[in-house]
C-alpha cells in the first residue's frame with residue numbers, strides 16, 4: 458500500500474469521525490428537549506425500559522451490520538450515561554437557578570493533571586458556565602476557601618475502590634460549615650512516571666500522595682527496598698520526580714505528559730477497577746428534584762448504650778429507606794466515642810426521610826444532615842448480548 462492510499466483512507470476515517478460527532482451533538486440537543494417534557498409532566502428523568510428497548514434494537518441492528526454486541530452495547534451505554542447525566546444536571550439547574558452562576562470558582566487538591574482536576578472537569582463539563590480552578594495543598598484549605606467565600610465549590614475525594622474511605626475527609630466533615638451538593642466518580646489509572654530514559658531498575662525513590670501509595674501497595678512491595686516519600690498532592694510528587702535523579706512519581710499518564718515525565722510502568726493499582734468517588738461541597742445546600750436518583754448524607758452520634766446503633770438503623774428500615782454507606786469514625790478528643798456517617802438512597806424532601814430524621818433524634822445524641830444531592834453512580838441497564 459502506498460502512502461497516498463493510506464492518507465486517503467485516513468481522510469475517510471476523519472470524515473466519518475467528524476460526522477459521528479455532529480450526530481452525537483444533535484442527539485444530545487434532542488435529549489435536552491426531552492427534559493422540558495419531563496419537567497412539564499413531572500416524569501422521572503431516567504426511563505430504564507426505554508433504554509433497554511433501545512439497546513436491544515441497536516444490538517440486533519449492529520449484528521446485521523457485522524458489529525458485535527459487546528462493542529455496540531459499550532458505545533451506547535456511554536452515550537446513554539451522558540444523556541441521562543446531562544438531563545439530570547439541566548433539571549437541577551432549573552430547580553436551583555442561583556446555584557450555578559456564569560462562573561464557578563472550584564477548589565481541589567493539587568493542580569494540573571491531578572485526579573481531582575480530572576474529576577472536577579468531568580463534573581463541571583455537564584454544567585454550563587466558566588470554570589475558575591483554585592488548587593489547594595490540603596483538604597482543610599479546600600473547605601476553608603468554600604467557607605470564607607473564596608470558592609463556590611470544593612471537590613474532596615471521599616472513597617476509593619482499592620484503599621477504601623478517606624478518613625481525613627470524613628473527619629473534616631464533622632466540623633466544616635459546608636453542604637454536600639454533588640458527587641462524581643472518576644477512574645484512577647496509576648502509572649509510575651519518571652524523566653525520559655529512566656529505567657525501573659535505576660529507581661531509588663518514589664514520590665506520591667498517601668492515597669496512591671495505599672492503592673498501589675502490592676506493586677510497591679514487589680519493588681523491594683525503595684525509599685517512599687509522601688507528598689501533599691500528586692502535583693508536588695510530579696515536581697519532585699522531575700527534580701530528583703533516579704526517582705519516580707505515581708500519577709496518571711496525562712499528568713506525567715503535562716510536565717514531561719514518561720510512563721515507565723502502568724496499571725499499578727491493587728485492583729484493576731480503581732475508581733475514586735469525590736464529593737462536591739458548597740456553602741449552601743441545594744434542592745434536589747424528585748425526578749432524579751438522590752442521595753442524602755448524614756452524620757450521627759448514637760447514645761452510649763447497648764443496641765443504640767441497631768435502634769438507629771431500624772428507623773431507616775421501618776421507613777423503607779435504603780442505606781448505601783455506613784462508616785464509623787472516632788470523635789476527636791473523646792477517645793472510644795464514635796460518630797457514624799450514613800448515605801441514604803433518598804431525597805431529604807421525601808416525607809419518609811423527614812419522619813425518619815425526627816425519630817432518629819430519640820436514638821441518637823445528635824444528627825446533622827451533610828447534604829442531599831444528585832446521585833451520579835448510574836447503574837447501567839443490563840441487556841442480553
Ligand SMILES: C=C(O[C@@H]1C=C(C(=O)O)C=C[C@H]1O)C(=O)O
Pocket residue numbers: 488491502503504505507508511536537540541544
Ligand atoms: C432521552 C430520554 O431520557 C433518558 C435518556 C435516553 C436516551 O438518551 O436515549 C433514554 C431514556 C432515558 O433514560 C428519553 O426518555 O427518551
